[in-house]
Amino acid sequence: MMPFIAFSNESLFVFYLVSNLINLALLIVAVYKNTLHRYRLEGLRLEGLKLSPFTPPISVLVPAHNEEMCIVANVLSLLDLDYPQLEVIVVNDGSRDQTMGRLREAFGLHRASIVYVAEIGTAPVTGIYRSLAHPQLLVLDKQSAGSKADAINAGINAASSPYVCVVDADSILEKDSLSRIMAGVISDPERVVAVGGIVRILNGSKVQGAKLKEVGLPRTHIEMLQIIEYLRAFLVGREAWAAFNLLPIISGAFGIFRRDLLLKIGGFRADAVGEDFELVVRLHRYLQDHGMDYHINFIPDPTCWTEAPSDYKSLARQRARWHKGLLDTLWSARDMLFRKRYGRVGSVILPYMWLFECFAPLLELLGYVTIVLAAIAGCLSQHFFLQFLLFGYAFATLISVGSVLLEEMNYRRYVSWRAVGWLLIYCLFEHFPYRQMTMFWRLRGIWEYLRGDLRWNQVHRTGASASSHL
Amino acid sequence: MASDSSWIPGLSLAWLVAKAILFSLLGIFLLLAFIVFRRWHRGRYFRRLSQRTVVLREQWPDILSGKIPGSAWRLNVLDCQIVEDILLDNIEISDSQQLPPLLACLRNSGLLDLRIRESRCSEGWHRRSVLLALGRTRAPEAVPALVEALESSSEDTRVAAVRALGRISSPQAALPLLDRFVDGELHVPQHTLKNALLNCCRGEPQVLVPYLHRVSLRPRELIARVLGELADPGLGEELLILAADPLPEVRASAARALAKVQPEISFPVLSTLAVDAEWFVRLRAVIAMSSLDHAGKIHVLLRALCDLNRHVRQRAAWTLARMHQGKEEILEKVVATQDNYALQAFLSELERCGSLEAALDGLGDVVDQAPGSAGVENVAAVVREHFAVPARVAAARAGKL
Numbered sequence: 001m002m003p004f005i006a007f008s009n010e011s012l013f014v015f016y017l018v019s020n021l022i023n024l025a026l027l028i029v030a031v032y033k034n035t036l037h038r039y040r041l042e043g044l045r046l047e048g049l050k051l052s053p054f055t056p057p058i059s060v061l062v063p064a065h066n067e068e069m070c071i072v073a074n075v076l077s078l079l080d081l082d083y084p085q086l087e088v089i090v091v092n093d094g095s096r097d098q099t100m101g102r103l104r105e106a107f108g109l110h111r112a113s114i115v116y117v118a119e120i121g122t123a124p125v126t127g128i129y130r131s132l133a134h135p136q137l138l139v140l141d142k143q144s145a146g147s148k149a150d151a152i153n154a155g156i157n158a159a160s161s162p163y164v165c166v167v168d169a170d171s172i173l174e175k176d177s178l179s180r181i182m183a184g185v186i187s188d189p190e191r192v193v194a195v196g197g198i199v200r201i202l203n204g205s206k207v208q209g210a211k212l213k214e215v216g217l218p219r220t221h222i223e224m225l226q227i228i229e230y231l232r233a234f235l236v237g238r239e240a241w242a243a244f245n246l247l248p249i250i251s252g253a254f255g256i257f258r259r260d261l262l263l264k265i266g267g268f269r270a271d272a273v274g275e276d277f278e279l280v281v282r283l284h285r286y287l288q289d290h291g292m293d294y295h296i297n298f299i300p301d302p303t304c305w306t307e308a309p310s311d312y313k314s315l316a317r318q319r320a321r322w323h324k325g326l327l328d329t330l331w332s333a334r335d336m337l338f339r340k341r342y343g344r345v346g347s348v349i350l351p352y353m354w355l356f357e358c359f360a361p362l363l364e365l366l367g368y369v370t371i372v373l374a375a376i377a378g379c380l381s382q383h384f385f386l387q388f389l390l391f392g393y394a395f396a397t398l399i400s401v402g403s404v405l406l407e408e409m410n411y412r413r414y415v416s417w418r419a420v421g422w423l424l425i426y427c428l429f430e431h432f433p434y435r436q437m438t439m440f441w442r443l444r445g446i447w448e449y450l451r452g453d454l455r456w457n458q459v460h461r462t463g464a465s466a467s468s469h470l
Numbered sequence: 471m472a473s474d475s476s477w478i479p480g481l482s483l484a485w486l487v488a489k490a491i492l493f494s495l496l497g498i499f500l501l502l503a504f505i506v507f508r509r510w511h512r513g514r515y516f517r518r519l520s521q522r523t524v525v526l527r528e529q530w531p532d533i534l535s536g537k538i539p540g541s542a543w544r545l546n547v548l549d550c551q552i553v554e555d556i557l558l559d560n561i562e563i564s565d566s567q568q569l570p571p572l573l574a575c576l577r578n579s580g581l582l583d584l585r586i587r588e589s590r591c592s593e594g595w596h597r598r599s600v601l602l603a604l605g606r607t608r609a610p611e612a613v614p615a616l617v618e619a620l621e622s623s624s625e626d627t628r629v630a631a632v633r634a635l636g637r638i639s640s641p642q643a644a645l646p647l648l649d650r651f652v653d654g655e656l657h658v659p660q661h662t663l664k665n666a667l668l669n670c671c672r673g674e675p676q677v678l679v680p681y682l683h684r685v686s687l688r689p690r691e692l693i694a695r696v697l698g699e700l701a702d703p704g705l706g707e708e709l710l711i712l713a714a715d716p717l718p719e720v721r722a723s724a725a726r727a728l729a730k731v732q733p734e735i736s737f738p739v740l741s742t743l744a745v746d747a748e749w750f751v752r753l754r755a756v757i758a759m760s761s762l763d764h765a766g767k768i769h770v771l772l773r774a775l776c777d778l779n780r781h782v783r784q785r786a787a788w789t790l791a792r793m794h795q796g797k798e799e800i801l802e803k804v805v806a807t808q809d810n811y812a813l814q815a816f817l818s819e820l821e822r823c824g825s826l827e828a829a830l831d832g833l834g835d836v837v838d839q840a841p842g843s844a845g846v847e848n849v850a851a852v853v854r855e856h857f858a859v860p861a862r863v864a865a866a867r868a869g870k871l
Contacts, residue, residue: 043602043630054664076773132822186661339845387487394494401501408505
């Protein structure tokens with residue numbers, strides 16, 4: 001028993017050490033990449049991109065299911081984006097509320113006999129509508145298949161541009177976000193097949209008519225901690241993985257994809273729990289299978305603001321669902337592991353996701369159990385135990401502070417000393433007790449997945465994107 | 471947690487953990503200190519920048535005229551940066567009359583020479599920002615220095631040089647770009663190059679023509695694309711040749727450019743391109759057709775209205791609905807195509823441009839002369855079914871149909 005406990009504890013230490021060292025390496029790469037990106041931005045003129053006749057058109061796809069509260073304001077803000085050739089396609093995914101009625105009323109929609117070819121199979125599209133006032137708006141009314149992915153696929157079928165941008169109906173894009181994200185595509189259009197932008201938390205900011213008026217910080221601890229978590233995930237994780245062309249996920253709330261490739265891989269998988277993660281892994285697979293030279297990129301300055309769960313119950317559901325999606329995708333891509341043809345994707349990022357993302361809550365739980373066992377068996381060195389906790393906490397906090405530093409150095413959305421001060425203070429709480437809470441929610445996700453419970457679990461939102469705080 | 475011994479050879483776990491904790495805490499402290507210092511430093515810098523900008527703005531006429539010599543502000547880094555920024559911002563929005571005094575200030579102060587020297591001597595991001603600043607000056611003497619940077623091994627530097635040459639906006643800056651591009655010696659993103667050529671050749675698109683004959687495939691498409699944006703009537707014959715090019719992208723560019731050529735020359739070619747095998751060539755031809763003043767275009771547009779591609783169809787409908795001549799006559803012809811998609815597209819566009827009622831009125835007159843027309847009933851049925859403006863349409867129908 002004793003040797004097992006000792007071995008378990010030491011293994012756990014090595015696990016944490018390796019995990020944190022990888023995160024530290026990612027932070028260093030991210031600092032370098034962010035700085036490089038900032039320099040490149042200085043030479044880039046978004047104005048030129050907007051005025052250029054060579055800028056490729058984009059179809060913005062907005063899947064909407066029961067979004068009557070925010071749909072009109074959000075579509076208006078999308079139509080107002082600074083981009084020269086834009087098509088907005090709203091897919092009303094069998095809403096039971098007044099989503100379609102609000103759209104019809106606000107935009108003067110009329111039914112159009114447009115040829116719709118379902119290149120990707122979806123639930124039936126029952127009507128296609130155009131707007132008299134906004135020729136660039138197309139609305140699809142379709143029966144619900146119970147998944148956002150199916151609605152996006154219908155949008156991909158109807159899209160007429162070479163690039164599609166998938167945006168959540170309750171998210172807010174900054175006015176120049178499309179120009180900024182397309183700058184990443186235009187720089188290397190042959191290789192760049194998909195680009196993700198940063199998703200930031202809207203809670204606490206002032207919004208008017210689906211436009212962000214003033215960036216602010218939320219009041220509750222749980223929302224503040226999510227801000228730190230998002231900064232770390234996007235500015236450190238995604239930026240650094242993208243540097244090695246190993247980006248495993250492009251957020252479903254904001255990402256750009258080449259439409260022809262989406263059609264080739266059959267679009268989003270309608271029954272996937274985490275359709276965004278699943279799509280990117282499948283894109284990697286397809287491109288590697290066909291020996292294509294490609295890059296799936298992340299660009300940190302095009303920003304999408306989204307509302308995060310503000311209560312524990314909703315957050316728990318969201319995290320459980322994310323973990324189910326993770327497990328589902330990793331399981332379906334298990335044949336890519338350590339296969340030579342999948343290169344670094346199969347030998348680096350997928351094993352990393354299995355070990356440090358998927359199994360992490362199980363290993364953490366194992367660690368806590370062995371600590372308790374060691375204490376019961378009387379072989380727990382209190383001195384070393386405290387040292388171990390302090391190490392895990394301090395090292396992880398270093399990464400969180402590093403992500404605030406990146407934000408401060410390059411993007412500065414949080415301007416005041418007070419805001420930065422609060423962000424730094426909350427860095428101290430991300431790894432205790434927030435991390436432990438998320439561990440239990442993720443364990444719940446694993447349990448639900450193993451039980452075959454793949455329901456979506458609606459997250460309660462307060463409608464910050466639609467409301468006016470001014 | 472059990473003991474200080476370890477299965478990791480040569481390492482005491484407790485020692486390792488202690489080191490790691492110290493390292494982490496030190497790292498956190500350094501990051502915090504850096505954040506605080508950086509914020510303080512930036513705040514101080516911007517305060518000084520603001521103060522000096524106000525002072526220099528007050529002295530601006532004297533700086534520009536040379537009453538305040540360049541040496542008074544050039545040797546102070548902050549002042550030099552402010553004056554240069556103001557000068558470059560003004561140059562960008564200046565016309566041909568406003569430009570000379572601004573360039574004279576740059577030259578007389580020695581700032582232009584300094585930047586040219588820096589563009590040759592410096593490296594990395596400093597060089598790139600100097601190149602971009604040189605481009606913004608629009609000074610012809612900056613071109614050789616920018617051309618030298620095209621030879622750089624760094625793609626970022628080459629991109630900066632191409633952007634800068636584009637900002638010079640003169641054919642003189644386009645020639646080195648084109649020379650290197652057709653020889654396959656310029657490796658930069660196509661979008662950047664196209665925009666630079668567009669800016670440089672705006673006044674003289676003929677510059678592109680000889681290069682177009684020297685290249686094939688992708689380079690040919692790129693130059694044709696730029697030419698398509700810039701073409702003028704003087705390029706008529708060249709465009710006719712391009713319209714028969716085997717590359718669809720080149721044909722599409724030719725179609726785009728033919729909109730600017732005399733209708734007698736362009737109409738027959740555009741009519742052919744409007745039935746091209748590639749949908750985007752047909753679309754470009756239909757778009758070009760919309761700006762032509764030629765009686766025969768209705769027939770071509772009606773054919774395009776029945777195109778298999780919805781973009782071609784919609785664009786044809788857009789053009790037909792906005793034509794000044796008899797809408798009712800066009801409506802009848804559209805009905806005669808017996809293509810419901812075409813009819814729908816045309817009616818949608820008629821309503822969008824506010825001409826639906828007028829067209830229905832005109833159609834009513836036709837009905838009075840020939841009652842029981844199946845085509846008119848067809849129009850009425852489509853209108854009834856598809857439009858969410860029942861009152862207006864019903865009124866039109868009640869009166870006339």
